[in-house]
Amino acid sequence: MDLKEIQNLIKFVSNSGVAEVKLEMDDVKITIRTTLEGNSNDVTYVQQAPMQQALPQAAAPVAIAPVASTPAASDENSKYVTIKSPIIGTFYRKPSPDKPMFVEVGSSIAKGDVLCVIEAMKLFNEIEAEISGKIVKILVDDMSPVEFDQPLFLVDPS
Incomplete structure (x- = not known):
């Protein structure tokens, strides 16, 4: 699913009056939530599902986390x-x-x-x-x- 298709899906859902739509495909999970009372607080989540067969053996997911100080440093x-x-x-x-x-x-x-x-x-x-x-x-x-x-x-x- 490409970006254009996702954008069209978001427009369709927001115009349909539906509160929430979940779509799961092979490599993409999409959740679109809208508010029904005319608020413009649309929230869209696009999650790429991991594809194990496409990753090389040495590749690993990288997470960015805030650096926590050690107790000795904080003292x-x-x-x-x-x-x-x-x-x-x-x-x-x-x-x-x-x-x-x-x-x-x-x-x-x-x-x-x-x-x-x-x-x-x-x-x-x-x-x-x-x-x-x-x-x-x-x-x-x-x-x-x-x-x-x-x-x-x-x-x-x-």
Whole structure:
């Protein structure tokens, strides 16, 4: 089933007034749910079923999971304040490619200083320090995607 067929199926289901449709084929499982009261909260799930015979023997599924800190590391970092991402987007350490980094490890910061920029939907949002202190660790690489509430910096407030 190609993308065009899936799009046509979504349009058909949303126009039919049906609340939920499940379709299972050899390699694709699709669930389309719509709300019946005129809300535009259509949710579509497309799941590719694993095809064991098509994968080489050395291939294995790869899962991306958040990095969990070890208990020893969290005890060590407990005296530091974590500055977290307020939004989902792409993390940038400098305002433009030809400009210097906002902060480095060891930089002293004051409340209101710009620490980084996070791009979300083509808008660049300056992330400002909420406290004064010294940057101890930068937890995200430049130009990396970040999630809401993901730790970005460790700051020593003393």
